[in-house]
Amino acid sequence: MQGEIITIGDELTSGRTLDINAWYAAGKLTFSGLRVCRITVVGDNYEMVSQSLKRAMEKARFVIVTGGLGSTEDDKTCQIVARALNRPLCRDSRMYDLLKSHAEARGLEVSPSLEKMAWMPDGSELISPEHGPCGFHLKEGDVDLYFLPGVPEQMRYLMDKFVIPDLLAKCKELPVVQSRVLKVFGLTEPKIAEIFKELKGKAGGVTFGFYPKFPENHIILSLTDKEESRVKKELDRVEGLVEKLLGPYLFAKGEETMEQVVGKLLKREEITLALAESCTGGLVGHRITNLSGSSEYFQGFNLN
Known part of the structure; x- marks a missing residue:
């Protein structure tokens, strides 16, 4: 099953905020056996968000959208999605009750800007109403759409506890995805790439990723297959070849520093x-x- 990620916010497109939500979501989805085919970052603009959402739904089976669900003037995701999908905005009674409960617990009233968060595209379902007013799910044809808050802590919680389990439950069969991290010191990235040419035709389906982490270079070996035993066997074999090629320059594996x-x-x-x-x-x-x-x-x- 393949999907896309869309992160929304002027703070992202202006460079004021690092897009850690896309990084986190993509990593979690990939290591769950779900394929992310594209990540799009857009500002709080109707045309851009609408185009990105419609484009994503053309090929993806699921789309995860983060950002723009708050109460401020620039939080427009619900309005944009409603227009893009030609659905009316409806006030969700459960969402409103949650907002009211949260406000009253702090001695506040539900202001118009706060009530705005209760208005969602028709057909929306709260992802986790018992954990507060954040995040909803929509089904558009065969595509599952998940709208998550831009606040990283809230987004991660919903991804881990609800979104990924929901997607996995909808998959008949998932591939096994495993990776190994090898850490190198004393070799430049071009030199490592030159050394790895000797593995041409010997790596099977194992793929290599090279990531500079000054003053180190990290190499990630990855393999996707249906059988876990084959994945482990192949990674062990290729890892052994890499160890021989790198020799003393390989100083650690995995999480070791x-x-x-x-x-x-x-x-x-x-x-x-x-x-x-x-x-x-x-x-x-x-x-x-x-x-x-x-x-x-x-x-x-x-x-x-």
Whole structure:
């Protein structure tokens, strides 16, 4: 099953805010076996949002839209969607009751701007009414449309607890998606790409992604298949080939960090470490002392 993500907000298109919602949603969907074929970022503009939504529905089986569900003047997603899908705006009684309850709990009244949040496109269903007034679902033909708040914490909660489980329940069969992260130090990205040419024709269906994380380079091996046993076997095989090619430049895998690797080496060799740092703000010492047990080998540092 493939889908699209649309994130809405002038703060995104102006560069004032980083689009972490698209990053989070795409990662969660991909590792659940659901394919994201396109991500679109648009401002709070009727024509742009309408065009993006209609384009997404042409090929996608699901569309996840974030942003524009609040009470301020620039929160226009509900109005735009209603016009784009030719549906009237209706006041949802459950949404209104939730808004009223939240307002009264704070000693407030439901203002016109707050009541605006209760007006949604006809046919909308609240994703999680028991968890507050945020997010709704629409079915347009064969396409599932999920509208989520732009607030990252709220969006992530609804994605994890409701949207992804709902999508997975609608899938008859899902592929197995697995990835491995390999971390390299001492080789440039072009040099790594040159080394990986030796894997041509030997990697099977495993794909490679190269991601600079200065001063490191991270390599992600990914494979999608129907059988979990085959995925694991193939990734193990290709990972072994990559290890031989990278040799000593490969210093860690998965979530392991440079400071963890250094700490293990120091413990194993029974070596202690002291630092003299200049113009770093104590960054190296900070990273090392963030590790539990670092006092066994770290003697301290001098800042200039």
